[in-house]
Amino acid sequence: MDTVLLSDSEANLLKAAKLIKDGNIVGIPTETVYGLGADASNEAAVRNIFAAKGRPADNPLIVHLADFSHAVKYTSSIPQLAYRLAERFCPGPLTMVLPKNDSIPMVTSGGLDTVGIRVPSHPVMHRIIELSGCPIAAPSANTSGYPSPTSAAHVMNDMNGKVAAVVDGGESEFGVESTVIAIEGESTVRILRPGCITREMLLELCDEVIIDHAILNELAAGEKAASPGMKYKHYSPKADIVMVEGDLDSFIDYVSKHDPENTFSLIYDEDGEKFPYRYMTYGGTSLQQAHLIFAKLRELDEIGAEKVFVRAPSKDGVGLAVYNRLIRAAGFEVIRI
Ligand code: TXA
Ligand code: MG
Numbered sequence: 561m562d563t564v565l566l567s568d569s570e571a572n573l574l575k576a577a578k579l580i581k582d583g584n585i586v587g588i589p590t591e592t593v594y595g596l597g598a599d600a601s602n603e604a605a606v607r608n609i610f611a612a613k614g615r616p617a618d619n620p621l622i623v624h625l626a627d628f629s630h631a632v633k634y635t636s637s638i639p640q641l642a643y644r645l646a647e648r649f650c651p652g653p654l655t656m657v658l659p660k661n662d663s664i665p666m667v668t669s670g671g672l673d674t675v676g677i678r679v680p681s682h683p684v685m686h687r688i689i690e691l692s693g694c695p696i697a698a699p700s701a702n703t704s705g706y707p708s709p710t711s712a713a714h715v716m717n718d719m720n721g722k723v724a725a726v727v728d729g730g731e732s733e734f735g736v737e738s739t740v741i742a743i744e745g746e747s748t749v750r751i752l753r754p755g756c757i758t759r760e761m762l763l764e765l766c767d768e769v770i771i772d773h774a775i776l777n778e779l780a781a782g783e784k785a786a787s788p789g790m791k792y793k794h795y796s797p798k799a800d801i802v803m804v805e806g807d808l809d810s811f812i813d814y815v816s817k818h819d820p821e822n823t824f825s826l827i828y829d830e831d832g833e834k835f836p837y838r839y840m841t842y843g844g845t846s847l848q849q850a851h852l853i854f855a856k857l858r859e860l861d862e863i864g865a866e867k868v869f870v871r872a873p874s875k876d877g878v879g880l881a882v883y884n885r886l887i888r889a890a891g892f893e894v895i896r897i
Pocket of ligand 2: 699700708
């Protein structure tokens with residue numbers, strides 16, 4: 561299949577929307593990461609998404625809508641708290657897991673009776689949903705297991721020849737995928753995947769926010785995942801990633817004792833001046849680190865890095881999202897010094 565790279569002109573957005581309506585898959589930009597979009601109600605199209613990514617069939621897709629008010633068409637009930645959260649955070653990087661109805665096929669929900677609903681804020685994505693008139697199922701547009709794409713070039717790298725088109729909407733603003741939550745009872749939120757809508761932001765609208773155990777911990781053999789995505793190896797570049805937690809001096813000391821001439825380090829912007837070995841930086845603040853992390857992991861592969869020490873990010877606020885992606889990229893290999 562020839563994959564066409566489209567600019568974000570209105571004529572091209574119409575083209576992309578028509579491709580989706582006709583049952584094709586298209587790479588589309590969102591404010592979090594790029595997605596691989598298809599009509600969520602078209603089973604054949606959704607199967608093609610799983611095939612293009614090499615994604616396990618039990619890992620559900622998020623359904624993207626132009627407005628949260630449309631969620632009633634695809635769900636069987638919506639708690640009051642969901643409406644309050646939607647009022648504050650939609651459109652934006654939040655996905656709410658809600659009970660689905662029959663208009664969402666089981667292929668889309670990975671066999672679950674729930675569906676993740678998200679209303680993206682990226683104007684290109686928003687326009688494509690509107691023009692297609694479809695609920696759009698879209699996982700991140702990477703090959704399964706590889707870091708998520710934050711540019712059209714990343715998507716072309718993974719999906720060229722496998723999808724009908726990729727729409728270039730510029731670099732993704734946030735850089736990590738949406739915060740995925742489930743609602744429990746009247747006023748409790750469980751975070752299934754951390755993102756740029758943080759625990760603190762959610763706490764402004766409910767009584768309790770639980771950080772699911774699997775966000776920072778490897779699931780034990782046989783343990784059931786609240787979100788299927790958490791049980792798979794994720795975000796891993798080819799390089800062997802080791803996360804090292806500690807201050808800069810201890811980090812330097814650790815690297816110095818572990819073959820520094822043949823390794824790369826991924827460190828904070830401000831560490832660069834003092835760092836004596838080969839390195840790349842991934843921002844200073846947590847928001848910057850979220851924006852850069854996936855692009856840097858891909859870049860490390862491009863330069864052929866084989867072993868990479870990453871200076872662990874903070875776990876506060878948006879930092880938790882960065883930490884969650886890195887600990888998976890590292891296969892849970894964390895050195896605490
Ligand atoms: O920001 C995002 O969410 C991006 C953009 C494209 O919107 N999409 C994305 O999709 O990250 P994906 O498929 O790569 O990740 C979705 C995650 C998976 O870990 C999946 O297991 C979880 O959300 N998920 C989806 N539906 C779910 C459900 N019904 N119950 C529990 N977890 C669900
Ligand atoms: Mg993904």
